Amino acid sequence: MIGHDVFLPTPLPVLCVGITVMLAATAWRRSVNRSFLTGMVTLLLALVFAGRHTGTALDNGDSLFIQDQWANYTAILIMFSSMCILLMSWRDDAHDRTTSLVDEYPLLCMLGTLGALTMVFSANYMPFFLGLEILGVSLMGLVTFRHRPVMPGYEAAMKYLILSGVSSAILLFGVGLAYGVTGSLRFMPPVTIGDISPALPVSATIMILVGMFFKLSAVPFHMWLLDVMEGAPVPVAAFLAVVSKIAIFSSLVRYFGTGNQPPFLNDILYVVIILTIMGGNLLALRQTSLTRLLACSSIAHVGYLLIAFLCPGRLQSGAITIYLLAYTASTLGVFATIAAFATPDGPDGTVIAQWKGLFFTRPFLASALSLMLLSLAGIPPGIGFFAKFEIAATGVEYQRNLLLGALIIGSIIGLYYYLNIIRVMMSAPSLPSASLNRHVRPELMALVIVLTIIVVIGGLFPARALHPLLPVSAIPSDTEAEMTMR
Amino acid sequence: MNPLPALVLLPVLGGGLAWLAERIRPHTGAPSRNASWWMMLATLIVETLLLAMVTFNHPTIRTGPWLEHFSMPWIPTMGIAVRLDMDGLSLSLIWLSLILCFLCACLATRQVTVKAGTFHLLFLTTLTGIVGTFLATDLFLFFFFWELMLVPMFVLIAVWGHEDRQRAALKFFMFTQGSGLLMLLSILGLVITHDRETGVLTFDYFTLAQTHLSPTLSMLLMLGFFIAFAVKLPLVPVHVWLPDAHTQAPTAASVLLAGILLKTGGYGMIRFNIMLFPDAAMYFAPVAMGLGVVGVLYGAWLSCAQNDLKRLIAYSSISHMGFVVLGIFTGSRMGMQGAIIQMLAHGLSAGALFLIAGAIQDRLHTRDMHRIGGLWTAMPRLSATGLFFAVASLGMPGLGNFAGEFLVLLATWHVSPVIATLTTVGLVLAAIYALRMVNRVFLAAPKEDQRPLEDLPVRQMAVFACAMIFLVVLGLHPQPFMTFSAPSPLPVMATNSEGDHAP
Numbered sequence: 001m002i003g004h005d006v007f008l009p010t011p012l013p014v015l016c017v018g019i020t021v022m023l024a025a026t027a028w029r030r031s032v033n034r035s036f037l038t039g040m041v042t043l044l045l046a047l048v049f050a051g052r053h054t055g056t057a058l059d060n061g062d063s064l065f066i067q068d069q070w071a072n073y074t075a076i077l078i079m080f081s082s083m084c085i086l087l088m089s090w091r092d093d094a095h096d097r098t099t100s101l102v103d104e105y106p107l108l109c110m111l112g113t114l115g116a117l118t119m120v121f122s123a124n125y126m127p128f129f130l131g132l133e134i135l136g137v138s139l140m141g142l143v144t145f146r147h148r149p150v151m152p153g154y155e156a157a158m159k160y161l162i163l164s165g166v167s168s169a170i171l172l173f174g175v176g177l178a179y180g181v182t183g184s185l186r187f188m189p190p191v192t193i194g195d196i197s198p199a200l201p202v203s204a205t206i207m208i209l210v211g212m213f214f215k216l217s218a219v220p221f222h223m224w225l226l227d228v229m230e231g232a233p234v235p236v237a238a239f240l241a242v243v244s245k246i247a248i249f250s251s252l253v254r255y256f257g258t259g260n261q262p263p264f265l266n267d268i269l270y271v272v273i274i275l276t277i278m279g280g281n282l283l284a285l286r287q288t289s290l291t292r293l294l295a296c297s298s299i300a301h302v303g304y305l306l307i308a309f310l311c312p313g314r315l316q317s318g319a320i321t322i323y324l325l326a327y328t329a330s331t332l333g334v335f336a337t338i339a340a341f342a343t344p345d346g347p348d349g350t351v352i353a354q355w356k357g358l359f360f361t362r363p364f365l366a367s368a369l370s371l372m373l374l375s376l377a378g379i380p381p382g383i384g385f386f387a388k389f390e391i392a393a394t395g396v397e398y399q400r401n402l403l404l405g406a407l408i409i410g411s412i413i414g415l416y417y418y419l420n421i422i423r424v425m426m427s428a429p430s431l432p433s434a435s436l437n438r439h440v441r442p443e444l445m446a447l448v449i450v451l452t453i454i455v456v457i458g459g460l461f462p463a464r465a466l467h468p469l470l471p472v473s474a475i476p477s478d479t480e481a482e483m484t485m486r
Numbered sequence: 487m488n489p490l491p492a493l494v495l496l497p498v499l500g501g502g503l504a505w506l507a508e509r510i511r512p513h514t515g516a517p518s519r520n521a522s523w524w525m526m527l528a529t530l531i532v533e534t535l536l537l538a539m540v541t542f543n544h545p546t547i548r549t550g551p552w553l554e555h556f557s558m559p560w561i562p563t564m565g566i567a568v569r570l571d572m573d574g575l576s577l578s579l580i581w582l583s584l585i586l587c588f589l590c591a592c593l594a595t596r597q598v599t600v601k602a603g604t605f606h607l608l609f610l611t612t613l614t615g616i617v618g619t620f621l622a623t624d625l626f627l628f629f630f631f632w633e634l635m636l637v638p639m640f641v642l643i644a645v646w647g648h649e650d651r652q653r654a655a656l657k658f659f660m661f662t663q664g665s666g667l668l669m670l671l672s673i674l675g676l677v678i679t680h681d682r683e684t685g686v687l688t689f690d691y692f693t694l695a696q697t698h699l700s701p702t703l704s705m706l707l708m709l710g711f712f713i714a715f716a717v718k719l720p721l722v723p724v725h726v727w728l729p730d731a732h733t734q735a736p737t738a739a740s741v742l743l744a745g746i747l748l749k750t751g752g753y754g755m756i757r758f759n760i761m762l763f764p765d766a767a768m769y770f771a772p773v774a775m776g777l778g779v780v781g782v783l784y785g786a787w788l789s790c791a792q793n794d795l796k797r798l799i800a801y802s803s804i805s806h807m808g809f810v811v812l813g814i815f816t817g818s819r820m821g822m823q824g825a826i827i828q829m830l831a832h833g834l835s836a837g838a839l840f841l842i843a844g845a846i847q848d849r850l851h852t853r854d855m856h857r858i859g860g861l862w863t864a865m866p867r868l869s870a871t872g873l874f875f876a877v878a879s880l881g882m883p884g885l886g887n888f889a890g891e892f893l894v895l896l897a898t899w900h901v902s903p904v905i906a907t908l909t910t911v912g913l914v915l916a917a918i919y920a921l922r923m924v925n926r927v928f929l930a931a932p933k934e935d936q937r938p939l940e941d942l943p944v945r946q947m948a949v950f951a952c953a954m955i956f957l958v959v960l961g962l963h964p965q966p967f968m969t970f971s972a973p974s975p976l977p978v979m980a981t982n983s984e985g986d987h988a989p
Contacts, residue, residue: 314687318563359645363604379663380634386561389626389670393564396674404671412664419640419659423652426644463561 006055009067009121011046011075013054015114018042022110026103035106036090042110043083046117050076062186066123066254069469073321074120074250077328081242082113084332087447088339089235105145112138112239116247120254125175125185128251132171132215135244136164142239143232156231163214163224171211177204187255202264208255209268215248218272218306219279222299226283229295234342234350237291238335241298242328249305253320258312258470269310273403276303277410284417291350293417294334297376300410301327307407308391311398318466319390325458325465326375326387333372333451337365340444352421357429365440366425368448375455377418378411383458489540490556490570493533493580494618500529501610508603519602526606527591534584541577552974553577560627565677565688569624573974575756575826576620578967579749582833583616585956586745592949593841594738597848598646605646605738608638612742619750623691625673629666632714632750636662639739639747646736654727654734661727665717672710676762679703695762701769708763708770711754719751719807722781732800733853737844740796744803745837749829752810756822756973760814767815774815775898779908781808786915790922795843795853798923799836802879805912806832806887812909813894816901823968824893830967831886831960835878838953842872846927849939855923860932865941869928871950878957880920881913886960 022038025031051072057063086109111134118131140161146153178190181201189208190201210221217225229237261269280299287293305327308319341349341362349355358366375382378389388411395404458465504525508518540554556570590609598605615635622628636659644655673689680697681687688694699707717724732740760767767774785805792798806828813825845868846861847853862869878885883892891913899906942950960967 315564374637379637380630385630385633389629390564392667392670393674393678396671397678408664408667408671411667412660415660415663416656419656423644423656426641427652461560463563466561466563 007057007063007065007067008054009065009071009075009117010049010052010054011079011117012065012114012121014046014049015042015110015117018045019107019110019114022107026107030103032102032106033090035103036086039086039106039110040083043079043086043113047076047079047083050079062124064124064127065121067121068471069467070250070253070471071121073469074246074324075117077246077324078113078116078120078243081238081246081328081332082109082116084336084447084451085109085235085239085243087443088238088336089233090443104141108138108141109239112142113243116243119247120250122251123187123254125179125187128187129168129172129175131247133168135247136160136168139236139240139244140164142236143228145236146231146233152227152231153233154231156228159224159231160228167211167214167221170207170214174204174207174209174211177201177207180204187251189256205265206268209265212248212252212255213272216245216252216302217295217299218302219275219299220272222276222279225299226292226295230289230292230350232291234291234335234338234348237294238332241294241331241335245298245302246324246328249302249324253309254471256309258309258316260312261310266310269306270400270402273303273306273310274406276300276306277406281410281413281417285413287417288352289350290334290338290352290355290421293352293421294331297414297417298327298331300414301331301376303410304388304391304407307400307403308394310403311394311400313394313397315390315394315397317468317470319387319394321467321469322383322390322458322462322465323387326383326455329451329454329458330372330375330382330384333448333455334369334376336444336447336451337369337372340365340440340448352424355421355425356427358425360429365448368452370422370425371452371455373418373421375459377415379415381459382455383462384455385459386462488554488556489536490554490572490621491558491568493536493540494570494614494621496533496536496614497529497610497617498614500525500532501607501614504529504606504610505603508601508606519599522603522606523591523596526595526610529610530584530587530591534588537577537580537584540572541581560624564626565686565690566626567624567690568627569690570618570621570627571623571691572621574969574971575753575973578826578830578971579620579746579753580617582749582830583613583620583746585953586741586833586837587613589837589841589949589953590738590741593946594736594741594844597844598736598738600646605642608642609738609742611635611638612642616742616746616750620753624689625677625691625694626689628691629670629673632669632754633663633666635747635750636666639743642739642742643731643735646739647734648736649734650730651734654730657727658731661717661724662714665714665724668710669714672707675703675707675710691762699763699766701766704763704766705769708759708766711758711762712770712774715751715754715759716777716811717751718754719748719811720781720804721777721808721811722784722804723777725781725785725804728804729797729800732803732840733794733796737841737847740840740844741837744799744840745833748803748807749833752807752814752825752829755811755814756825760822761973761975768817771815771817771901775812775902775905778808778811778815779905779912781805781811782909782912783808783915786912786919789919790915792919793855795846795855795858795923795927796840797853798855798919799839799843799879802916802919803832803836805916806836806879808912809891809894809909812898812905813890816894816897818897818900819972820893821897821901823972824890824895824897826890826971827886827960827964827967828890828894830971831878831890831957834953834957834960835875835885835887838875838950839872839879841950842868842875845942855926857933858927859930860928861939862928863932864939867947868942871942871947871954872928873924874954875957876920876924880916884958884961886957886964889961889964 022035053067115131115134118127122128140157143157143160144153181190189205214221277300280296284293284296338349375384378384504522507525508522552571552573554572558568560566560568612635615631618631640655640659644652676694680694720728782805785801789798789801809828810825813821878887881888881891895906
């Protein structure tokens, strides 16, 4: 069956070709700039072909891949984020002469993106798991790219290796059980056929869910994220926070569908969401490192997203869509600002105290960062405001009162630590201004400007981002009818 | 052309110009600062002209209909639109905002020397948020503006404030935003209930007002709104942000905070608590009135114990806002009118007092009343102005505050004589703190090390005189203001017909 199934969403082969070209070029002569350029061009091409595919999907849904609006949307988000991340790290590595191994950096970035895209498009356990592993293995390499100081980078990579291995094993076990129950590798929760006891599919589902929670770093499976993101270079931290989370969240939605979840899943999700929101926000309170703080905030944002996931209904699709966009744009914005702030031999912007007085020395950068942080906190005019509003709306629609309570408390705590960074930037400058990076790289400036525009325009006119994009098959028919009515 | 969107957007656009005016020649110092200031003044003048046009375009103003209506789709899939409506209440509160902004522009913002352009931009952005809050009749839009005005105010306090500014700014933001989230839930609850009933997802104020709610749900939703407004107003258990924020803010921001931002809380209570949930509000009224009395007494009592000039005025604001809550929740027309008059008068008197406190701080570099004294001989004009507004704030008959407080007390007496009696104690305390301030600051013997001080220039006196005239008119002849500023009834309440459309 698999043999003659050639249905492939075009971005995947495009990326594969690009990566092969990069590999071949590296073998011929090493050049960091050329690798970066190849990567950018490949991603651009893949973006252009985002909605296309080759071959035809099988009617019975047994294809390896699936391409619908949801997959396309998250794929576009992933490719856009990868481009931003490549742009952020370009000069970083090109100017760093301490190591000669920099060609691998764009290569691993592209491989990670390929893995993420594979997960997004997969309709079968096989490509999903392959994608997950491609993403995981390339990330492990990427995490070690922080040269100064060396040890935290290796430590982070080691941690990532072990925990990612453990979670993959759990997930794989779940997949195996699911296959045992249903005899099919289709990417959907196993249902009992015949007289097999329900314990088997339930435990398979839970194991797969736990594996996904590990990758999503939902509390209580979040321990690795903080250390890994702190140890990784800034752009790689962005990759971890954005690309891999979008990919896994997209797969989560694809796997469990957007309808009502079975009761046992509901209960698990309820607990995990509350823990994730509270845990992420509380952990963030006492962080002094900006990347660690962003790791915590990304944990909390996963919690908010899961609220929308748990509340199927008319508003769910719009909420998830816009929240993903808001989270991606704002988080990338923060990381781009950090990258713009960093200097080759000065502060790298990951310690919050280094940002002191930035409003007076670098007003634009400080304003952009404040806007992004406010957007993450859900304050107008950033897009995050509308996104959080939508999440709250889905919660109210389903009367998930406990979750709403967690959302509010989490938001208030979140507001405190986001504002705290802004407060630091507003206090009187202590650094002698000479040590500041006066020459912001133009491409980073452009990136920050573009992301700022996305955040503001998205916040003021969010109507365009509110398309029903979630996998259609999973939406209950009555809701669908309502949607077409509207 | 409809003037309402222009009214909302004009300040922020003007602020942008003011910011640019300073950016064009960033190193010239005073000239570019002046350019930025002139730009702000011009913006305010245009805004005032626009508002005057709106005001005098309507000969039928006395009958109390909605004066202007503007609607434009914004997020159609969610039923959100840019809906702006104006009635007498919002019109009078916008007038108050503009008058206070003029006071600030003439008396306070020129002293800003650090990044004056940004200061003006933020100041005018706050004004946009405030005007938008007063005009929005789409609940989402209202919430948007409600949150939006916090950001520039936070920056104003955190960058240009006094010693402990950042903690105060953080506290201010956290309190108002946190309570705002409860309001968000209430808004969503109301919208979704309406959606379940009729299948129409809309945030339109007028449509939502007809939602049939069970008493429990209605009470819950009302409470969500009430808590948000109570924090902003502020009522006593949730007032802790106010003394810090008012004290630490730069003068112009203090004036905005005390003069207008607090009024958005009162406005919200009238517009949303009373008019959207009349039954629940009446049921809740005893609690609200109790909180109001506690606010009156507690604010006044603490005000008597303050030595920091701005802190004293801040606590007196809590006391005066207690009257507003009392008036609003008496449920009578008279109480409502009293509350509105009180809001207008308090905006003027507290705003002016903050300006005077700012002027004193500029000259003496302290707000500690122990270290200020006997300013009357050195600065007779400033002292006389201070005396006038202090007396206004203690409720001298013939001035606006008295009219408001009297109406509120009268209305309260009809509901509960006990509460009215208790509230009068607040008036006595008001006399104590106001006169104590006057004694300490203006009348006491001059300090030994008094340096020669510069009195208020005549031009600034003229500006203060305008505020005094308003207060006197408000006190001697409040009737036109009372009829003019009454909130328009909801069209459905008046006609009881189907009112899916705004008037």
